[in-house]
Amino acid sequence: xxxxxxxxxxxxxxxxxxxxxxxxxxxxxxxxxxxxxxxxxxxxxxxxxxxxxxxxxxxxxxxxxxxxxxxxxxxxxxxxxxxxxxxxxxxxxxxxxxxxxxxxxxxxxxxxxxxxxxxxxxxxxxxxxxxxxxxxxxxxxxxxxxxxxxxxxxxxxxxxxxxxxxxxxxxxxxxxxxxxxxxxxxxxxxxxxx
Amino acid sequence: xxxxxxxxxxxxxxxxxxxxxxxxxxxxxxxxxxxxxxxxxxxxxxxxxxxxxxxxxxxxxxxxxxxxxxxxxxxxxxxxxxxxxxxxxxxxxxxxxxxxxxxxxxxxxxxxxxxxxxxxxxxxxxxxxxxxxxxxxxxxxxxxxxxxxxxxxxxxxxxxxxxxxxxxxxxxxxxxxxxxxxxxxxxxxxxxxxxxxxxxxxxxxxxxxxxxxxxxxxxxxxxxxxxxxxxxxxxxxxxxxxxxxxxxxxxxxxxxxxxxxxxxxxxxxxxxxxxxxxxxxxxxxxxxxxxxxxxxxxxxxxxxxxxxxxxxxxxxxxxxxxxxxxxxxxxxxxxxxxxxxxxxxxxxxxxxxxxxxxxxxxxxxxxxxxxxxxxxxxxxxxxxxxxxxxxxxxxxxxxxxxxxxxxxxxxxxxxxxxxxxxxxxx
Numbered sequence: 227x228x229x230x231x232x233x234x235x236x237x238x239x240x241x242x243x244x245x246x247x248x249x250x251x252x253x254x255x256x257x258x259x260x261x262x263x264x265x266x267x268x269x270x271x272x273x274x275x276x277x278x279x280x281x282x283x284x285x286x287x288x289x290x291x292x293x294x295x296x297x298x299x300x301x302x303x304x305x306x307x308x309x310x311x312x313x314x315x316x317x318x319x320x321x322x323x324x325x326x327x328x329x330x331x332x333x334x335x336x337x338x339x340x341x342x343x344x345x346x347x348x349x350x351x352x353x354x355x356x357x358x359x360x361x362x363x364x365x366x367x368x369x370x371x372x373x374x375x376x377x378x379x380x381x382x383x384x385x386x387x388x389x390x391x392x393x394x395x396x397x398x399x400x401x402x403x404x405x406x407x408x409x410x411x412x413x414x415x416x417x418x419x420x
Numbered sequence: 421x422x423x424x425x426x427x428x429x430x431x432x433x434x435x436x437x438x439x440x441x442x443x444x445x446x447x448x449x450x451x452x453x454x455x456x457x458x459x460x461x462x463x464x465x466x467x468x469x470x471x472x473x474x475x476x477x478x479x480x481x482x483x484x485x486x487x488x489x490x491x492x493x494x495x496x497x498x499x500x501x502x503x504x505x506x507x508x509x510x511x512x513x514x515x516x517x518x519x520x521x522x523x524x525x526x527x528x529x530x531x532x533x534x535x536x537x538x539x540x541x542x543x544x545x546x547x548x549x550x551x552x553x554x555x556x557x558x559x560x561x562x563x564x565x566x567x568x569x570x571x572x573x574x575x576x577x578x579x580x581x582x583x584x585x586x587x588x589x590x591x592x593x594x595x596x597x598x599x600x601x602x603x604x605x606x607x608x609x610x611x612x613x614x615x616x617x618x619x620x621x622x623x624x625x626x627x628x629x630x631x632x633x634x635x636x637x638x639x640x641x642x643x644x645x646x647x648x649x650x651x652x653x654x655x656x657x658x659x660x661x662x663x664x665x666x667x668x669x670x671x672x673x674x675x676x677x678x679x680x681x682x683x684x685x686x687x688x689x690x691x692x693x694x695x696x697x698x699x700x701x702x703x704x705x706x707x708x709x710x711x712x713x714x715x716x717x718x719x720x721x722x723x724x725x726x727x728x729x730x731x732x733x734x735x736x737x738x739x740x741x742x743x744x745x746x747x748x749x750x751x752x753x754x755x756x757x758x759x760x761x762x763x764x765x766x767x768x769x770x771x772x773x774x775x776x777x778x779x780x781x782x783x784x785x786x787x788x789x790x791x792x793x794x795x796x797x798x799x800x801x802x803x804x805x806x807x808x809x810x811x812x813x814x815x816x817x818x819x820x821x822x823x824x825x826x827x828x829x830x831x832x833x834x835x836x837x838x839x840x841x842x843x844x845x846x
Binding site: 269383 | 469669
């Protein structure tokens with residue numbers, strides 16, 4: 227894989243395929259990029275697991291922090307690493323010891339470790355470096371276009387409604403209460419005449 | 421069709437636009453609304469905290485304008501764009517992200533007269549100091565660099581004389597100085613020149629001109645190339661440092677290669693306020709759909725008219741870089757092989773008086789202060805767009821007193837030539 231220019235098809239397949247994502251270095255501080263990404267991906271339906279030994283005992287958006295990947299205790303599809311490049315290798319080594327191992331290693335914007343990527347790819351995992359899954363999801367879905375960002379996608383199909391399906395609500399304010407409408411008055415007058 | 425790179429004309433029609441999810445409307449609707457309801461209070465908080473993509477208020481984002489932004493970003497090959505009320509507003513918003521009071525930027529002397537004014541006078545009150553350099557002398561840019569330099573600003577095709585700037589040479593100076601190169605690409609449009617391909621880090625436009633193309637709407641836009649690292653030193657705190665107005669968010673760290681566009685939007689547009697009207701965005705967007713067709717016709721007409729004027733006995737000189745023998749012809753062939761634009765100047769043997777007489781005799785050309793319209797336009801820069809400059813500065817910027825500027829439209833060229841012919845005889 228050329229880690230300088232991923233085809234959209236590669237990223238799309240990963241984001242369509244994974245269901246659970248463990249985020250290593252997730253922060254409960256709501257101005258940190260990891261918090262933004264965690265919240266966004268959780269809202270898109272991914273099963274998010276925050277991994278950060280400094281916050282065990284606390285929750286991130288109702289999900290309990292775990293100290294390490296080994297503590298998750300169930301299979302996980304993707305590891306999203308929110309750490310500096312110098313801290314990537316130990317996380318990848320830990321991920322490869324999981325049984326079953328994850329399918330994808332994703333290193334955040336600014337994070338690259340060629341050796342760790344090579345090791346994960348040799349074990350059959352897909353690797354993404356120096357990208358943000360929130361930005362890529364927003365770009366490929368074109369939601370990020372609302373911010374004037376170039377999604378580098380085109381479509382002539384009607385877009386899906388941005389929230390959970392278009393179900394028209396019955397909870398609208400009714401206008402009425404009495405003989406306010408001309409048609410009501412007309413009907414009443416007709417009855418009066420007969 | 422997986423990962424195929426679409427051509428320019430396809431992007432001009434499609435980029436950024438998609439049938440409306442609610443109604444199925446195929447043309448981008450005009451979302452003429454000030455504000456947008458939130459799903460709930462958590463959604464509102466997420467939007468205000470920059471955690472979610474979405475609309476709050478048309479001063480910051482608008483769905484019609486967003487289509488325009490993505491389309492221009494795609495045509496220029498940038499990562500993102502921010503549309504604003506005018507080309508002038510684009511320049512203010514860009515420099516607000518880059519300069520603190522006391523900082524400097526280097527600008528080419530050959531610029532639209534309004535930009536020369538804005539840089540010289542208006543920006544002085546912000547403490548932003550312009551240092552002028554000569555686009556025909558690359559060394560003058562190198563010599564102008566100081567520790568306070570924060571950006572270099574040029575026009576790709578310079579107003580009013582249509583001269584071509586050596587973008588790559590000046591990009592090299594910017595790269596060495598560690599500052600971004602800003603290119604005003606208004607007169608070229610991305611159809612003729614894509615400055616990002618030649619090393620520009622930021623592209624600005626007056627959308628009012630060829631992009632909108634019909635002389636009906638003001639607008640400006642900023643395109644982020646996504647190429648500049650704002651955090652490698654402490655020169656650009658708006659992008660690299662925690663922003664107090666967003667509780668400590670660092671813009672580049674959070675938004676990566678479209679951080680500059682986000683800064684322009686959430687720090688510039690939000691706080692300075694020069695938002696474009698959604699209706700203007702709609703009209704400009706409609707104009708862009710035919711940009712490739714119009715630019716080809718503009719350039720074809722301009723070349724024919726420049727050739728006609730070159731051979732006319734009353735004409736002293738024609739400054740059109742598309743003509744062989746023009747000092748900028750080599751640069752035009754390199755940077756704008758599809759055409760040298762449609763704005764140029766010429767001077768008459770009869771001097772200033774002959775120019776005034778020509779303008780008053782023309783019947784199809786409109787005498788007004790704009791360029792890049794479907795209609796052909798004429799003006800005398802020395803007494804209008806460049807009138808605030810002294811005579812030496814007028815001459816340096818290509819607006820000497822005997823010079824007339826044309827912006828060639830998309831009428832039949834035979835009719836335009838006939839109009840010029842009768843006016844020159846009159």
